[in-house]
Amino acid sequence: MKRLGKILLTILALLVVAFLLMRVPDTGVEEMRAKYGAEPSQFVTLDDGLVVHLRDEGPQVIEGEVQTIILLHGSNADLHTWQKWADDLKQDHRVIRFDQIGHGLTGPSMNDQYALDAFVADVDRIADELGAEKFVLAGNSMGGAIAMAYAIEHPGRLDGLVLVDASGAPVKREGGGNLLFTLAAIPGVNSLMAQITPRSLVEKSLSQSVYNQDVVTDAAVDRYWELARMPGNRDATMKRFATPPRSFDPVDIAKVNVRTLVMWGEEDSLIPYEAAGWYMEHLPNATLAHYPKIGHIPMEEAAGQSVADLRGWLAENLQEDGTD
Numbered sequence: 576m577k578r579l580g581k582i583l584l585t586i587l588a589l590l591v592v593a594f595l596l597m598r599v600p601d602t603g604v605e606e607m608r609a610k611y612g613a614e615p616s617q618f619v620t621l622d623d624g625l626v627v628h629l630r631d632e633g634p635q636v637i638e639g640e641v642q643t644i645i646l647l648h649g650s651n652a653d654l655h656t657w658q659k660w661a662d663d664l665k666q667d668h669r670v671i672r673f674d675q676i677g678h679g680l681t682g683p684s685m686n687d688q689y690a691l692d693a694f695v696a697d698v699d700r701i702a703d704e705l706g707a708e709k710f711v712l713a714g715n716s717m718g719g720a721i722a723m724a725y726a727i728e729h730p731g732r733l734d735g736l737v738l739v740d741a742s743g744a745p746v747k748r749e750g751g752g753n754l755l756f757t758l759a760a761i762p763g764v765n766s767l768m769a770q771i772t773p774r775s776l777v778e779k780s781l782s783q784s785v786y787n788q789d790v791v792t793d794a795a796v797d798r799y800w801e802l803a804r805m806p807g808n809r810d811a812t813m814k815r816f817a818t819p820p821r822s823f824d825p826v827d828i829a830k831v832n833v834r835t836l837v838m839w840g841e842e843d844s845l846i847p848y849e850a851a852g853w854y855m856e857h858l859p860n861a862t863l864a865h866y867p868k869i870g871h872i873p874m875e876e877a878a879g880q881s882v883a884d885l886r887g888w889l890a891e892n893l894q895e896d897g898t899d
Contacts, residue, residue: 649716
């Protein structure tokens with residue numbers, strides 16, 4: 576019995592040492608703001624004290640002559656994922672993008688809530704703060720589910736809806752997937768991940784999410800890794816993944832008559848291409864743009880083609896009713 580106790584103590588001591596050696600500390604707020612939050616970034620304080628990192632670029636709305644587009648990033652991403660779209664669209668559109676709660680330079684929620692409703696409410700709060708009365712709302716992955724939920728609740732505020740490899744469809748993935756997301760959903764393991772987040776794991780996760788490996792650059796991996804370790808972000812990630820995933824009711828989707836562009840990478844290993852078909856089946860006013868040999872983030876993997884498709888859809892659909 577004493578021998579067993581010594582063995583257990585030895586194992587425990589080794590685990591403690593391994594944890595201390597492998598532990599990756601949080602990044603510094605000021606350092607990250609200097610690196611990822613320079614101009615044209617803004618830090619806007621909302622009514623509950625939450626300081627949101629956002630970028631508001633392009634011409635401002637003057638008597639409805641300029642179309643406003645709000646972009647919502649996916650899980651464990653940040654506003655920089657839209658950089659190539661923003662560089663193009665800001666020439667003649669007002670483009671708003673922000674780090675959502677638990678992500679990027681915004682950091683954790685003020686009330687520790689990460690349900691879908693909290694993210695939807697933030698879209699309203701930020702749009703109100705920036706004076707964006709009506710807008711096109713686009714979202715990728717988790718951001719796509721938030722955009723879809725927003726359209727269900729506030730269809731009258733939207734000029735258009737863009738779903739880019741959006742979550743929320745009741746379509747299960749078979750095989751493949753993302754190592755980081757898988758580990759984050761495992762009780763116990765996810766607690767360790769709040770302290771142990773090696774760069775190699777983040778690189779593997781990004782590589783598994785895309786088909787076009789050209790976007791897996793050292794700079795991109797560093798950004799994901801460093802912003803994931805902003806104070807509070809890792810804890811927020813674990814709490815989000817502890818929340819059961821929510822699928823939309825097709826009855827609710829069918830009621831959304833907002834003009835919608837569904838964009839999807841055919842090689843998406845996180846949310847399969849079949850999910851695009853589900854949205855197309857149930858949305859009453861939708862157009863599909865799909866991309867062979869592209870994965871989960873078309874706005875990065877096929878930036879030129881996807882933004883051109885978006886522009887074509889905006890011109891064809893939103894100018895018909897006098898919206899620029």
